Amino acid sequence: MTDAIVVEGLVREFKGGIRAVDGIDLHVRAGEVYGFLGPNGAGKSTTVRMLTTLLRPTAGKASVAGFDVATEAGSVRRSIGVALQDAAIDPFMTGRELLRLQATLHAIPRADGHARAEVLLDRVGLTDAADRRVGTYSGGMRRRLDLALALVHEPVVLFLDEPTTGLDPTSRVALWEEVRRLNRESGTTVFLTTQYLEEADQLAGRIGIIDGGKIVAEGTPAELKNNIGDATLMITPTDPSRIADAAAVLQQFGPAADGKPGAAAIRLSEGAEGIAAVVRALDHAAISTAAIDLHQPTLDDVFVVTTGHRLEGDASAAPGSGRGRKGRRE
Amino acid sequence: MTPAIVQTAALARRSIFATFRFPQAWFPSLFFPLVLMAIFTASFGRSIGFIPGFPHVDGFLSFAVTGAIVQGVLISSVGAGAFFAGDIEGGFFDRLVSSPTSRSAILLSRLCASVVLAGGQAIFFLLIALIFGATIQGGIVGALIVVVLAALLAIPMAGLGIFLALRTGSAEAVQGMFPLFFALMFFSSTFFPRETMTGWFQVAADINPISHLVEGMREQIISGVNWQQAAVSFGIIAVLAAIAVGACALSFRRRLGGDA
């Protein structure tokens, strides 16, 4: 398989010497959905802008669909579809007009462009709204139109920059479904940036975590989660006085871990399959349980471990402040 | 001093300093009237002797400086309205209203600041005109009358700006009204004497109170001190000020939810 996107040592420096992107390497395989995960200001959008020829790199090389973004920008632009952050959509034009305009931008002959517009409107469910001004669309409709616009010329590589930021959960799930279908049916490579862990987890085959302009971790969601450790199993005995007994039984299955008060906890090296054996052992020791909690590592945990701070809703936690998994679970 | 006066003075000082801090707040009000005055003077200076009905003046600049002053007050008053609207948009207004600051101090301070700035503007324009060869027939007294009237003119004009700010709550909307006021000035004798106009345009200028206001000020410069004309200008300003301040007070109350 060939690589749809190859990035080597890519750097973008802005005025004042700020390095928004600080030497990143990436390989995105053809037909893959690659999730680029990071908080605001991590360098996601700057990377996308360089890969989509909107911004010239300060240093390093990048090629998309086999073309160099700096020297073969024209060929790159013919191969890519781009849906940028904040859906750059004209509120005074109708959805159909915008699709036809986009077809002209890609030099699609008029009749073909019109036909393609209808197909895409139908595909993203906007046929009924096609003649309404985009200003009257809901956030979800705009994103779907934005997606349709990016698909007008059937691109080889699709860039989605924070496609669901600010959307309600229903619209978000609908858009995910559309992206999945596109990848499945047309084999389009998708490069997706997001600040939502769930989005990356749901959509991406592989994930790169970017923080402070550098890639701090990369792999499939499963690999990333496995790398940071095992699931935690927590047993709450019905009789609080038997907590020590419970802990003793658990010790046979893995090293002790921190749990809630009134509960015994271990790291379960065998994963979820190990639970049955634990339950049988507890039964054998005649310890009745009030609650069994299994905590699988999430991408959130991955993020915390790799960057030292949380992704969402915790901007105040400075990098390297030492907040680990335990801190997060309190 | 009573608290209301202290508050008014403090807020007025804030408005004046804010004006100086942002060049975009004072630059247009000095620059555009000057440019127009210069262009009109260089365009029409040679012609006025041949125009029937044009009053006797020693140069077009002496005639035009009053127009520049009034135009300057207009531009900075619209700016004052936009600034007030900015306070509403930015939440400073709410902070003031929810503090024990007296309501009239909020309004008065802005008007006082505009009065001070307008007086300064008038002196600036008169000095520039004098440097470039204009004469003031009314001498120091005439010049003082013009400066005082210009300063007072800021009350109705800034009042109008604040009224619009209170009604719309948007700086952009207040700025958007500027062309309308500018048009009103053109349909008057601000830039050229009414005596040289014809037809419906002359009728419009005759009706337009701005004509009589400007003429009362201009008389002091091109003919000499004329208390009667000054009184006409003052009367017009007083009536307009009463209307504008009344409208401000009403919409202030409305913005605060009816019966404050």
Place this chain on the structure above:
Amino acid sequence: MSASTFSRTASVSGMLAWRALILVRRMPAVFIPSLVMPLFILVATSGAFHGISAVPIGTSSYLAFTLPFATIMGAGFAGINAGMTLARDIEGGFVDRLIASPAPRLSLVAGPLTAAAMRSVFTTTVVLVAGLIGQLALPGILGTVMIYIMAASFAMATACWSMGVALRARTVQAAPMMQLVVFILVFTSVAYAPRDLQTGWLRTVSDWNPVTRILEFSRTAEFQSMSWTGFWGAIISIAVLMGIFGAFALYGLSRLGND
């Protein structure tokens, strides 16, 4: 530029011009001023300075004298609007969409330029009709055509300037900068009085101001007293304006994506 690049640029530019015209029609805040401003200039200027009619200005009607000033200012507004639309498109991200597509970049400037020229046809018509209502004589076919051509040329020149500003500043807040230069250019030409009557600094400035020749030729077109000297003077002035402003716009275009 190869034939195919040219046709691609032309088709995308046409589409963008069409879009610009649609937006004008759908945005009352843009449409109404573009209609009202030239009319206001015509009525207010000719009305306020009616007295100048008594002075030798080449016509006995200051309204007739003002008409080309209004058509040229209307064209200037059309040009400024091209810059404001582009600035809004840069802010809103529409320009990103265009740059990320294989569409020729030149069309980003060429489209609005075409739209500005087309809008000037509209504003000029409005002013000419107002002149007719004000009982001005018809300038004849050739004269009318020349008035339109002068307006369209000035619209394109000011569009280049405004788009150049938009490409540098990348925000609609730069609109006063676009307006200021256009206003000063027109006002310091022969907007209010012919050169013979101007004095001092204004006479010197208007002698050098390219807009002077454009306005003067528009006036001779209106009064059906055109000369080849006047024509070439206007054409050279347009070329000078287009050269300077066009280079400014193209430089801005080439810098897009650099910083």
